Amino acid sequence: MTTTQESPTAAGSGANASENFKASASSQEIADTPPERVAAIVTDVLKGVHDAIAKHDVSYPEFQAAKAWLMAVGEGGEWPLFMDVFVEHAVEAQVAASQQGTKGSILGPYFLPDQVRLGSTCKLPRRDDEKGTPLVLSGQVRDLDGTPLGGAEVDIWHADADGYYSGFAPHVPEGNLRGVVVTDDEGRFAIETVQPAPYQIPTDGPTGQLIGAAGWHPWRPAHLHIQVRAEGHRPITTQLYFAGGEWLDSDVAEATKPELIIDPQDDGTGIRRSTYDFVLESA
Ligand code: DHB
Ligand code: FE
Numbered sequence: 001m002t003t004t005q006e007s008p009t010a011a012g013s014g015a016n017a018s019e020n021f022k023a024s025a026s027s028q029e030i031a032d033t034p035p036e037r038v039a040a041i042v043t044d045v046l047k048g049v050h051d052a053i054a055k056h057d058v059s060y061p062e063f064q065a066a067k068a069w070l071m072a073v074g075e076g077g078e079w080p081l082f083m084d085v086f087v088e089h090a091v092e093a094q095v096a097a098s099q100q101g102t103k104g105s106i107l108g109p110y111f112l113p114d115q116v117r118l119g120s121t122c123k124l125p126r127r128d129d130e131k132g133t134p135l136v137l138s139g140q141v142r143d144l145d146g147t148p149l150g151g152a153e154v155d156i157w158h159a160d161a162d163g164y165y166s167g168f169a170p171h172v173p174e175g176n177l178r179g180v181v182v183t184d185d186e187g188r189f190a191i192e193t194v195q196p197a198p199y200q201i202p203t204d205g206p207t208g209q210l211i212g213a214a215g216w217h218p219w220r221p222a223h224l225h226i227q228v229r230a231e232g233h234r235p236i237t238t239q240l241y242f243a244g245g246e247w248l249d250s251d252v253a254e255a256t257k258p259e260l261i262i263d264p265q266d267d268g269t270g271i272r273r274s275t276y277d278f279v280l281e282s283a
Helices: 010-025 035-055 060-075 079-086 088-096 206-214
Strands: 121-123 134-143 153-158 178-182 188-194 223-229 236-242 272-275 278-280
Touching (some): 060 206, 079 088, 079 206, 178 188, 223 278, 236 278
Parallel strands (some): 121 188, 134 272
Antiparallel strands (some): 134 188, 153 223, 223 236
């Protein structure tokens, strides 16, 4: 390890996640919800808050603590982190109900668009001294009827062997362990990377403080983020998890699904290999 490395902080990753969200929010769909629907949803959200206050006989000092905490989340730029850990899985479940093919999971705050495009058999960009067990994920992208989808994009990003994401931790080079892999004529891909570590919500910011105050743990199981896109098809945003991995049964973000667990096996050379096929429905 170098001695000059800057350690990531909650404030750093929160601010980066907020900047990234603001930049991508201009290119992604932001709802223009009609007033009746806004009123119906917000009324129910507030009723949930009011009911909890009554149920738990919340005091004025507790109300003031809640306000101070909400302000700290904003000031620390942690709303994208908080929303993606504690709320996104419920939205994803609603979307999943109408989507066939591969199961989805949350996008999370660390997706970055326009990463390097790579051929179907490739190695993700990594440091010369990248830590971690080599991992190869291979598979095929297909339509619901089994037709292979050549030229599909398998956009993959994941944490390093210490649990940090490039673009959000200052000591990790830009683009590290990220890439857009383009499938061959038979829809196939084979991606060499390294085994990611479990991810810990930054404990030194307001989201971490809440987790500590509630006595929860701040961990997500190790995972690969993947978004698969093909022309004429509905994209799928998902994650793959590792059989036997720590925190698999208690993901703080509640984003695991049994269909998304892979079980890579050592091929005898120290490389762990797994296959996973992605199935997309027509748009
Ligand atoms: C968060 C981080 C992740 O890596 C992820 O997959 C989901 C959420 C977060 O810190 O909010
Ligand atoms: Fe993640």
